[in-house]
Amino acid sequence: MNPLFQQPLKVVNAGLAGFADNLKQANGxxxxxxxxxxxLGDVQAGLDLAALIxxxxxxxxxxxxxxxxxxxxPVLxxxxxxAEAIGAMAQRKLILHSGPPIAWPDMCGPVKGAIVGAILFEGWAADHQAAERLITEGVVELEPCHHYQAVGPMAGIISPSMPLWVIENKTNGQRAFSNFNEGLGKVLRFGANNDEVLQRLQWMKQELAPALKAAVRQLGELELKPLMAQALHMGDEVHNRNAAATGLLIKRLVPALLACDLPMATLQRVVAFMTGNDHFFLNLSMAACKAMMDAAGGVPHSSMVTVMARNGVNFGIRLSGTGDRWFQAPANAVEGLFFPGYGVDDAAADLGDSAITETAGVGGFAMASSPAIVKFVGGTPADATNNSRRMQAITVGANPAFTLPALNFAPTAAGIDARKVADRQILPVINTGIAHKQAGVGQIGAGITTAPMSCFVEAIQALAQALPTGEPA
Structure with a gap:
C-alpha cells in the first residue's frame, strides 16, 4: 500500500457530489x-429490474x-x-382527448376549453355552461384518443363531426387516425373556443375535408415513411419542425387537387390554408407513428414502449407486454424558450399525444437532423446531436428507414426499452410546444422535456410480475 500512496492518485467518486468537492478543495x-x-432506489423495483435484464x-x-x-x-x-372512422363515435356523444385517462374535474385549462369548444361545434349545447352540464351529468363521455387508435396534438380533441386522416398499416391492415392541424393562433387544440375557432372548424369540415378526400382518392394512397425520411434529410425532425414535410406533402396534394375539378375559389382557400401552416404535416406524422407503434403492441413480456402521451396533468406510457394498461405520473414541466411576455408560471404541464413521434424514434430522437430546431426549443446544435446519440442507450435497436445526415446517416434510435430507461437513468427526450395553462391563450413557447422516471419503474414492476414462475432469469 505504501508505494501506491506515493504515486499520483486519481479518485473516482460515485454518489454524493459533496465528497468530490471536498477532494477538489484539497487539490485532489x-x-x-x-x-x-x-x-429510483426502490429495492423491490431493483430486484424486478434485475429479473428482467x-x-x-x-x-x-x-x-x-x-x-x-x-x-x-403506414399509408394515407x-x-x-x-363518426365514420371510429364506430363508437357514431353511437355515443363521445369526445376524445390527448394523453392517459383523466376525469373532467382534474383536467387542465386548455383541455377543458377544447372539450367545451368541441361540444359547441357539434351543436350539443348552446353555451359554455350548458356544455359543462352535459359533461358533469355524463351525457357527453370523455376518453383518450389512444383508446381508439387515434392521436391529437396538445389538447388532442376529436369529436364525431371532425374530419380525420385515415392511415393504414399495409403490413397488417390496422388503421390509425388523427385530426387535422388547425394552424397557429387561437385554435381548439390550445383550448380556444370562440366564434373564430368554431367557424374555422366548420370550414374544415365542410370544404377542406371534402377537397382533401377527393385529392387522396385521386392519389390512390400516399406512403408516409419515405416522405418522413426525406424530410429528415431536409432539416425536419417531424415533430416540432415540419416545414420540409409539409412542403413535400403539398407537392403531392396540389396536383391531385388540380385534377379533381374543384371550384377555383375552393382550391384557392384550401391551398392557402395548407401553405400557410408549416405544421400541417404534424398530424400525419403522428398518425403514421401511431400505426407503427400499434404494430408493435400486444407482444407478451415485451418491455418496448408503444405509447408516450400527456394530458397537461399526467404523463402516461404503455408497454407492448402489458397490453392497454397505463403507467402514469405527474407530467414534467417543459424547459425552453418562451414568447415575449410569458414565463414558467404561465405554462401548462407537458401536453399532447405528439410524443408518439419520439416513441417511434423521430422528434426529439432525431434532433440531430434538425439543428434549426434549437432556435425554437432552446440549446445548441451540439445539444440536438447529443440528444440523438444519448437515446441510443435506451432503445432496442435502430430504424434504417430514418437516417440522420449529421451522424453520418446513422439510423435513428428506436424502440424505447423500459428496462434500459430504469437501469441507465436516461429518460426519453421530447421536444414540444408549451401551452398557456389558461384555455384559449394558445402556445407561449417551446422546449425540451422528458417522461417521469416513475412511469418506467412502475411498468417494469408490472412486467416482472407477469413473468411465468420457474422461468430462468
Whole structure:
C-alpha cells in the first residue's frame, strides 16, 4: 500500500457530489460520476429490474415487437369524419382527448376549453355552461384518443363531426387516425373556443375535408415513411419542425387537387390554408407513428414502449407486454424558450399525444437532423446531436428507414426499452410546444422535456410480475 500512496492518485467518486468537492478543495485529482441507484432506489423495483435484464422471454418478445415496428408501412388512404372512422363515435356523444385517462374535474385549462369548444361545434349545447352540464351529468363521455387508435396534438380533441386522416398499416391492415392541424393562433387544440375557432372548424369540415378526400382518392394512397425520411434529410425532425414535410406533402396534394375539378375559389382557400401552416404535416406524422407503434403492441413480456402521451396533468406510457394498461405520473414541466411576455408560471404541464413521434424514434430522437430546431426549443446544435446519440442507450435497436445526415446517416434510435430507461437513468427526450395553462391563450413557447422516471419503474414492476414462475432469469 505504501508505494501506491506515493504515486499520483486519481479518485473516482460515485454518489454524493459533496465528497468530490471536498477532494477538489484539497487539490485532489477527482472524477465525479453522476450515479444514482437504478429504479429510483426502490429495492423491490431493483430486484424486478434485475429479473428482467437479459431474460430470454423478454429479449425474444422485444425482437418480435421491434420487427413488427420496423415492418410497418403506414399509408394515407382516406379522409373520413370521426363518426365514420371510429364506430363508437357514431353511437355515443363521445369526445376524445390527448394523453392517459383523466376525469373532467382534474383536467387542465386548455383541455377543458377544447372539450367545451368541441361540444359547441357539434351543436350539443348552446353555451359554455350548458356544455359543462352535459359533461358533469355524463351525457357527453370523455376518453383518450389512444383508446381508439387515434392521436391529437396538445389538447388532442376529436369529436364525431371532425374530419380525420385515415392511415393504414399495409403490413397488417390496422388503421390509425388523427385530426387535422388547425394552424397557429387561437385554435381548439390550445383550448380556444370562440366564434373564430368554431367557424374555422366548420370550414374544415365542410370544404377542406371534402377537397382533401377527393385529392387522396385521386392519389390512390400516399406512403408516409419515405416522405418522413426525406424530410429528415431536409432539416425536419417531424415533430416540432415540419416545414420540409409539409412542403413535400403539398407537392403531392396540389396536383391531385388540380385534377379533381374543384371550384377555383375552393382550391384557392384550401391551398392557402395548407401553405400557410408549416405544421400541417404534424398530424400525419403522428398518425403514421401511431400505426407503427400499434404494430408493435400486444407482444407478451415485451418491455418496448408503444405509447408516450400527456394530458397537461399526467404523463402516461404503455408497454407492448402489458397490453392497454397505463403507467402514469405527474407530467414534467417543459424547459425552453418562451414568447415575449410569458414565463414558467404561465405554462401548462407537458401536453399532447405528439410524443408518439419520439416513441417511434423521430422528434426529439432525431434532433440531430434538425439543428434549426434549437432556435425554437432552446440549446445548441451540439445539444440536438447529443440528444440523438444519448437515446441510443435506451432503445432496442435502430430504424434504417430514418437516417440522420449529421451522424453520418446513422439510423435513428428506436424502440424505447423500459428496462434500459430504469437501469441507465436516461429518460426519453421530447421536444414540444408549451401551452398557456389558461384555455384559449394558445402556445407561449417551446422546449425540451422528458417522461417521469416513475412511469418506467412502475411498468417494469408490472412486467416482472407477469413473468411465468420457474422461468430462468
Amino acid at each position: 485529482d477527482v472524477v465525479a460520476l453522476s450515479w444514482q441507484p437504478p429504479a 437479459r431474460h430470454p422471454l423478454v429479449e425474444q418478445a422485444n425482437q418480435i415487437a421491434f420487427e413488427r415496428y420496423l415492418s410497418a408501412q 388512404i382516406d379522409v373520413m369524419s370521426a
